[in-house]
Amino acid sequence: MPELAEVEYFRKCWAPGFKRRVTAVELHPKARIFRGCDPLLVQRELTGTILRGGWTHGKQMLFGFSGGRWLGVHLGMTGELAAEPAGFAPGKHDHLVLHQPNRSLVFRDPRLFGRVRFDLSQKPPAWWQALPPGVLDDGFTPDRVATAVQRRRGTPVKAFLLMQEFFPGIGNWMADEILWRCRLAPHRKAGSLSPAELRKLHREIRQVSRSALRIIGERWGDLPDSWLFNHRWKDGGHCPKTGCALAREQVGGRTTCWSPGWQG
DNA sequence: TCCTATGTTGTATG
DNA sequence: ACATACAACATAGG
Numbered sequence: 604m605p606e607l608a609e610v611e612y613f614r615k616c617w618a619p620g621f622k623r624r625v626t627a628v629e630l631h632p633k634a635r636i637f638r639g640c641d642p643l644l645v646q647r648e649l650t651g652t653i654l655r656g657g658w659t660h661g662k663q664m665l666f667g668f669s670g671g672r673w674l675g676v677h678l679g680m681t682g683e684l685a686a687e688p689a690g691f692a693p694g695k696h697d698h699l700v701l702h703q704p705n706r707s708l709v710f711r712d713p714r715l716f717g718r719v720r721f722d723l724s725q726k727p728p729a730w731w732q733a734l735p736p737g738v739l740d741d742g743f744t745p746d747r748v749a750t751a752v753q754r755r756r757g758t759p760v761k762a763f764l765l766m767q768e769f770f771p772g773i774g775n776w777m778a779d780e781i782l783w784r785c786r787l788a789p790h791r792k793a794g795s796l797s798p799a800e801l802r803k804l805h806r807e808i809r810q811v812s813r814s815a816l817r818i819i820g821e822r823w824g825d826l827p828d829s830w831l832f833n834h835r836w837k838d839g840g841h842c843p844k845t846g847c848a849l850a851r852e853q854v855g856g857r858t859t860c861w862s863p864g865w866q867g
Numbered sequence: 868t869c870c871t872a873t874g875t876t877g878t879a880t881g
Numbered sequence: 882a883c884a885t886a887c888a889a890c891a892t893a894g895g
Contacts, residue, residue, distance in 0.1 A: 605874090606873055606874095677874085679874055679875075680873070680874050681874095714872090714874095718875090767874095767875090775874085777873080798871050836872095857873095
């Protein structure tokens with residue numbers, strides 16, 4: 604599910620627990636979301652702390668706790684965060700629960716592609732500080748996009764948009780939405796884009812991100828039917844611009860939906 | 868039964 | 882260094 608706007612929505616789901624104490628931590632130590640970190644350390648170190656706050660950066664999340672404890676969260680394909688009633692008993696796919704006096708903060712993930720990290724440090728962990736500029740940050744300039752295409756000239760622009768080192772938070776549906784608005788066929792080589800096409804790409808990356816954050820990031824609203832999004836999933840969808848049949852094919856290893864008559 | 872899935876990472880190969 | 886293809890991870894739903 605989660606791309607940048609969905610990730611922001613899930614961050615907010617834990618916000619009621621900010622500035623509140625974590626009285627107990629319940630987790631499944633064998634769950635694959637703990638690969639690369641020690642679940643028992645997480646349990647021991649977070650118990651009794653105050654959850655100070657949480658932030659998103661693209662698809663990454665970071666939660667800060669008192670005493671210099673940091674929990675990084677990546678939701679993978681099917682991960683989600685939820686706030687459940689106090690004393691909540693975890694279900695089959697609830698792999699981490701932070702119990703608080705008035706609620707239980709849950710990390711749920713059926714497919715276990717998600718992942719948590721844990722760091723003990725006064726400042727936010729190095730991996731967080733090393734993330735590339737977010738697509739809505741000042742540092743995300745047309746120049747950065749131009750430099751990126753230089754380094755990946757031969758990559759189909761669809762696969763290019765999925766590269767998190769350049770476009771943190773952009774995922775499969777956002778990439779298709781952006782290309783459709785830019786009227787760019789997904790197979791176009793990144794290096795073949797004209798300066799005008801690159802400027803348009805930069806603008807639409809920000810436009811789609813801003814709108815998605817407003818609509819989905821705030822309260823998981825529905826995107827308008829004027830977007831590609833609502834037509835892209837099922838076979839037999841039609842382009843909202845042309846009314847023609849949408850195409851679905853693999854580009855860069857991912858299912859890609861586009862409008863052949865519209866995107867040249 | 869078979870196919871698909873809003874993600875990432877590793878390996879093999881060109 | 883790039884690029885592509887593929888598998889792996891694990892589960893649910895059509």
